[in-house]
Amino acid sequence: MMHVLYWSGRAGSLAPLCLLIECGVPHETVQVDTSRHAHKTADYLRDVHPLGTVPALRLPDGQVILESGAMVLHLAELAPSLAPAAGSADRAMFLNWVAYGAGSLYPAYQRVYHTDHIVPDEAARPAAREAAVVALDRCWDVVEAALEAGRPGLFGDRPGAADVYLAMLALWHPAPERLAAACPKVRAMKDAVWALPSMRQALAVHGLETA
Template identity: 30%
Template sequence: MKLYFYPGACSMAPHIVLRELGLTFDLDQVDLQAKKTKGGEDFGAVNPKGYVPALRLDDGEVLTEVAVVLQYLADLKPDAGLLPKAGTMERYRVLEWLNFISSEVHKQFSPFFNPKITPEWRANQLNLLGRRFDYLSARLGDRPYLTGAAFTVADAYLFTVLNWHKLFDIDLGKWPVLKDYHARIMARASVKDSLRAEGLAK
């Protein structure tokens, strides 16, 4: 398998999961402006949508969309427990979190990447994001992970987008539950290894 990624982008979530599962994979960094990869590929031909992640499977098929890639990877090693068994309410709860993170957390961060964001727009986005952080804090409570005691693909995704707080000077100290959660995930070997591999840590 090959994971096409951009350092620190949402492609870090499947990167973390690949390492959690101990799967064999290659990494190819994407220049999102030039639509070329370090390996010399035309990324526009890999994923015409133009963004990461993209996962090329051993048979040549390419999967896109972070939540789908995460589910695919988890199902390769179901006994690892990163995604509960199909048909169980536990699985639907993880899928519920994946959708919430995608549509209500990831999406609220997106405008911060726009260089044309105005102070008023930024303030509005901070307010929306703050409400999502309030909800996450209340739901997490004293649980170590989103669905309880077990780390799942949803935690890999939430950590990845929460990590963007550093890029935009958003103080997680206002949400101590989330700050502790972020630190707890950061301490995992798979996360440390992913950050180093993407050039974001020593």
């Protein structure tokens, strides 16, 4: 068996697909048509993801990883060049930044794009969304402060797994021009990730010429 990635556009599957390609491991992709609620069918809920979300990554032994951040950590184990060595100080920070993407940035985007799920009062939603964008920008300021000018990512001279994950999350910002102006080092990291041949292939699969 091989890895199987269940994916849909802009659903957190871009980074795992890039890393699957970068690792060179045998894999298949299964597009999930969320516009037709394919992620909510009984088969998908039973066999793939019990919460009916995308992406999901089936391992060669049949087990399924349900969270994109966990997929990034798993795939980094398959290609040592994608992450700092285990036991090193940089390894600890690598784990930190993947967890930061999953635990701080991801929820911040949920509050921006799904304000209606959080704020029952329709009249209060515009102000709540504006506050959510401000909070999202503060999250990106933390990443900007951690990056070094002239360096393509958080670790080493080539973008690694954490950079790929954060670059995907940067793609979702509701005001990309403002993010680029406020966080030029984040933009430089994102550009370096986009230049990876593996990311170019992943973008093509997702129907994105550029990002």
